[in-house]
Amino acid sequence: MRGINRKFAIWFAVLTLLVLVFGLVVLDFVIFMSNTKKLEQKLQNLAPAFKVFTLKQREYEEIIKTIMSTPEFQYNFTEKEISVEEVEDLLKELAETRRVTVKTLTIDAKRVIPINFFGTPISQPSVKITLELERVKQ
Amino acid sequence: MEKLNIYPFKKRKVKLSTFLVLLVVMLLPPVSFNIYFSYAKEQMIERLQSDYSEVLRAYSVKLSKDSSKNLEEISRVESVFMNQIKSLEVRVNQLNAFLDKRKKWEDFLKVLLNIFEDQNRTLCYLDFSQEKAIVEFYEVSKNVVSSTFQNSNVSTSLLFEEKLPEGFYLRKYRLEYKAVGK
Numbered sequence: 001m002r003g004i005n006r007k008f009a010i011w012f013a014v015l016t017l018l019v020l021v022f023g024l025v026v027l028d029f030v031i032f033m034s035n036t037k038k039l040e041q042k043l044q045n046l047a048p049a050f051k052v053f054t055l056k057q058r059e060y061e062e063i064i065k066t067i068m069s070t071p072e073f074q075y076n077f078t079e080k081e082i083s084v085e086e087v088e089d090l091l092k093e094l095a096e097t098r099r100v101t102v103k104t105l106t107i108d109a110k111r112v113i114p115i116n117f118f119g120t121p122i123s124q125p126s127v128k129i130t131l132e133l134e135r136v137k138q
Numbered sequence: 139m140e141k142l143n144i145y146p147f148k149k150r151k152v153k154l155s156t157f158l159v160l161l162v163v164m165l166l167p168p169v170s171f172n173i174y175f176s177y178a179k180e181q182m183i184e185r186l187q188s189d190y191s192e193v194l195r196a197y198s199v200k201l202s203k204d205s206s207k208n209l210e211e212i213s214r215v216e217s218v219f220m221n222q223i224k225s226l227e228v229r230v231n232q233l234n235a236f237l238d239k240r241k242k243w244e245d246f247l248k249v250l251l252n253i254f255e256d257q258n259r260t261l262c263y264l265d266f267s268q269e270k271a272i273v274e275f276y277e278v279s280k281n282v283v284s285s286t287f288q289n290s291n292v293s294t295s296l297l298f299e300e301k302l303p304e305g306f307y308l309r310k311y312r313l314e315y316k317a318v319g320k
Contacts, residue, residue: 003151013157013164020168029175035205036182042212043190046219050193053223060230063237087261095247101240107264110274136236137229 067136070098081126084109090129099136106130179203239268242317246271249292249315262310271315280305291316 075090082090087107094102108128152160183201187194194201197215201208246266253259253275263274274297297310 003153004157006150006152009152009157009160013160016161017164017167020165021171025168025171025175029178032175032179032203032205035209036186039201039205039208039212040186042209042216043186043193046212046216047190047193049223050196050219053219053226054196056230057226060226060233063233091247091250094243095251098240101236102243102266103239103268105264105266107261109262134236134239137232 064136067098071096073097073100073133073135075131078132079128079130081128083126087127087129090131100133101136102131103134104130104132176203242268246315246317249289249313253313269317271317273313273315275311275313277309277311278302278306279309280307291318 071093073093075093087109094100094105106129108130180203183203187201193199193215197218199211199215201211243266249271250264250273253273254261256277258278260276261273262276263272265272293314295312295314297312299310300308302308
């Protein structure tokens with residue numbers, strides 16, 4: 001009689017079943033579970049840090065926005081001779097804008113004679129000024 | 139008359155078609171397991187996707203059934219996130235340093251405006267730096283020597299005094315201001 005040995009057929013079928021179930025399907029699921037556990041662990045660590053990060057980032061952006069809402073600073077020089085009125089404007093602008101901060105400022109008006117003989121203030125035509133600024137970086 | 143095979147060592151055999159049917163039947167449990175596990179995986183992925191939607195959406199991560207790919211994606215997100223934290227830290231430090239300098243300037247500006255609130259004063263010399271400032275100014279008044287700068291960071295000294303007509307005095311002051319950090 002032609003055919004396959006019955007013992008062999010049964011063992012082959014059973015082993016195929018076991019290999020497929022435990023070698024492929026279950027093993028794949030076990031690997032998936034292990035990786036997913038690691039993934040969840042990472043996400044658990046990441047989620048609160050991300051929340052804090054976004055809050056800090058928003059806070060930072062708000063501060064930058066507040067600074068940028070102040071007027072643009074026009075002056076661009078390091079050393080110059082300007083009039084007394086211009087010095088006043090410059091100081092006003094430096095007080096109004098928050099886009100820049102003064103690192104060093106020298107106003108040399110030593111030649112200014114504050115009064116004439118009648119006791120009234122007079123201004124000098126030009127004042128030597130040295131200015132070093134730092135601009136906010138976005 | 140019936141034929142009997144009474145040979146004791148005969149080998150029992152199954153037909154090929156029977157064997158194939160047996161194989162197909164044996165394939166059914168793995169297939170059904172696979173379907174069940176696939177459903178379970180989907181459920182897990184969906185849960186993770188909804189639980190951590192904020193992070194996953196922010197970095198446009200789409201979780202799939204391929205768990206090793208998911209791990210790779212999250213590792214990528216982690217490294218991007220670490221870089222972002224570092225860059226934010228640098229920017230925040232820069233901003234804090236800027237604001238600290240700005241505060242020093244604004245504090246000094248208050249002192250300066252306070253000096254020149256009085257119309258009788260004229261600025262003569264100003265030297266401001268982040269550590270200290272020196273202001274020299276003239277004052278024309280009938281008053282005695284002013285002592286208006288009651289501030290622990292400010293020390294004032296009278297450089298000279300000159301009598302002018304009509305009871306006025308011309309005085310030159312030197313003011314030293316020490317900047318205070320945060």
